[in-house]
Amino acid sequence: MTETSHGHTTADGQSSESGLLRTLGVGLGLWVLGVGGFFGAGVGVRVAAIVGLGVEYGQSPPWVTAAGQGLAAVAMLAVGGGYAVRYHDGLWGDRDLGEHARVIGGGVLVAAVAYTTFQVGVAVAGVTLPQNVIGSTQGTWVYVALLAYTVVGAPVVEEVLFRGAIQRRLRVSLGRWPAVALASVPFLSVHAGTYVGGSTLGLGLAVALLFGVSLLLGYVYDRTNALVVPVLVHAGYNTFALTTGLLGVWPA
Numbered sequence: 570m571t572e573t574s575h576g577h578t579t580a581d582g583q584s585s586e587s588g589l590l591r592t593l594g595v596g597l598g599l600w601v602l603g604v605g606g607f608f609g610a611g612v613g614v615r616v617a618a619i620v621g622l623g624v625e626y627g628q629s630p631p632w633v634t635a636a637g638q639g640l641a642a643v644a645m646l647a648v649g650g651g652y653a654v655r656y657h658d659g660l661w662g663d664r665d666l667g668e669h670a671r672v673i674g675g676g677v678l679v680a681a682v683a684y685t686t687f688q689v690g691v692a693v694a695g696v697t698l699p700q701n702v703i704g705s706t707q708g709t710w711v712y713v714a715l716l717a718y719t720v721v722g723a724p725v726v727e728e729v730l731f732r733g734a735i736q737r738r739l740r741v742s743l744g745r746w747p748a749v750a751l752a753s754v755p756f757l758s759v760h761a762g763t764y765v766g767g768s769t770l771g772l773g774l775a776v777a778l779l780f781g782v783s784l785l786l787g788y789v790y791d792r793t794n795a796l797v798v799p800v801l802v803h804a805g806y807n808t809f810a811l812t813t814g815l816l817g818v819w820p821a
Contacts, residue, residue: 603645642723646730652738673798676802680782683778688818699766724799728799732790733790736749
């Protein structure tokens with residue numbers, strides 16, 4: 570069977586409808602396995618700590634949070650990487666490094682402007698935003714480790730699954746923008762699933778910002794076909810958000 574870029578009939582006569590259903594099924598499977606594995610691994614570590622070590626519910630020591638986050642990342646990377654490594658054309662794509670650098674710089678700039686506009690608008694309107702339950706962890710060394718993961722680990726783990734595996738597979742039958750948009754749904758699920766508190770409007774605005782950032786990441790990946798590009802744009806965005814938050818410009 571020959572895969573096509575827009576769901577046309579394949580060489581063995583398979584209908585475009587059948588190819589589309591298969592593509593959607595694979596995308597859904599990667600979403601369920603990747604995001605489910607992420608949350609399942611994190612919860613599993615906490616449950617093991619409660620049952621095996623007698624840790625009180627809601628009072629997990631810092632190392633439990635770190636272990637849970639680490640295992641969750643490994644689970645997601647295993648799913649995304651296991652698929653992407655079979656079908657991906659390469660980390661660097663088919664463009665020169667100068668083009669990659671321009672796209673990365675432009676992507677980080679757009680993301681930073683969007684984040685700044687968002688935070689200014691929220692502050693002026695007095696909207697209460699949700700907090701990330703993972704980022705509220707107590708313990709200095711764990712907090713530093715989570716910051717490092719946010720800047721370095723998360724962009725790699727998430728882009729391998731959401732762009733390198735899911736978006737790439739969806740693009741086979743759906744084309745550019747449907748693939749970019751649909752791959753943003755699992756991206757939202759893994760982030761919004763860690764939010765607690767805040768107003769309904771604040772949660773909606775936070776999700777809208779995440780969706781916009783995901784569309785940007787999907788676009789730069791589709792344009793360059795180089796996984797390193799959305800990874801570095803994602804890392805630049807996270808670094809900007811964390812740095813401005815730690816400096817007290819606005820909440821991280």
